[in-house]
Amino acid sequence: MTGARDTVVLITGATDGIGRATARALAAHGATVLVHGRDARRVAETVAEAETAGAAAARGYVADFESLAAVRTMSARILAEEPRLDVLINNAGVGILDTRHETVDGCERVFQVNFLAGHALTRGLIERLAERPGGRVVDVASAGQWPLDLDDPQSARDWHGAFAYGRSKLAQVAACLALAEREPRVAFNALHPGSLLPTKLRPPMLAPVDTLDTAVDAILHAAIDPSMAGVTGRYYDKREPIEPHAQALDSAFRERLLRIAGGLIAAG
Known part of the structure; x- marks a missing residue:
């Protein structure tokens, strides 16, 4: 695979x-790899690994996605320190929790970390991504999408760990496709990287189906493969283009979701 050098x-x-x-x-x-995490020590370790592995350069950014203020600070720092950004991979997330929690912003934790924070970061960096031809956003989502009630997007009435996770991933995919329609200067695609264990992508009682290498290959294909140049508004099962949950294809649903997300981000 080519396409990563000078990226x-x-x-x-x-x-x-x-x-x-x-x-x-x-x-x-x-x-050039920009590493995000919420723990400064682990970010530094990953930056060092990237440098050893052959990165043209590697730099770290620390932010806890349970705070939208932290996301804004990170976005502002990237804009100040990185004159160029070609690809954003929204991979941060939490898995299936046992109990409903709210963040400092008053949002349901899974909804915020898996969807809202990444969406806020994307909005904050979209102009930098659009400055050069070929900018891409890749949302690492899940096949486990679950219908989302926009009258109760944060599951205040009927929270369940698996449903909250699936709803957050439905929101992630739907917003990705909506941005693909709104912003033609940047390519937006979402993917299910495979089902692995142990990761946040699969309940721990289930056996692994795919390998870590398969997941990485799927993400690299969407992020840097030349064959994906200009491809936008698609959802993939690893490398295979497929249809997401039907709700993610509903344009009225997508636009309402973006309005709700925008309001939450502004209030956070």
Whole structure:
């Protein structure tokens, strides 16, 4: 695979699991890798790994996605320090929780970390991504999408760990496709990287189906492969283009979701 050299890639949730493996792989392809995580020590470790693996350069950014203020601060720092950004990989997320929690912004934790924070970051960086031809956003989502009631997007009435996770991933995919329609200067695609264990992508009682290498390959394909140049508004099962949940294809639903997300981001 070619396409990574002379490319600046920001990957969120890059300090463990799929994110860390993807950061190493991007480095091995010669990219400049911007590493995000919520723990400064682990960010520094991942930056060092990327440098050792062959990155043109590697730099770290620390932010806890349970705080929208932290996301804004990170976005502002990137705009100040990175004159170029070619690819944003929204990989940060949490898995299936046992109990409903709210963040400092008053949002349901899974909804915020898996969808809202990444969406806020994308909005904050979209102009930088659009400055050069070929900018891409890749949302690492899940096949486990679950219908989302926009009258109760944060599951205040009927919270269940698996449903909250699936709803957050439905929102992530729907917003990605909506942005693809709104912003033609940047390519937006979402993907299910495969079902792995142990990761946040699969309940722990289920056996693994795919390998970490398969997941990394799927993300790299969407993020840097030349064959994906100009491809936008698609959802993939690894490398295979497929249809997402029907709700994610509903344009009225998508536009309302973006309005709700925009209001929450502004209030956060």
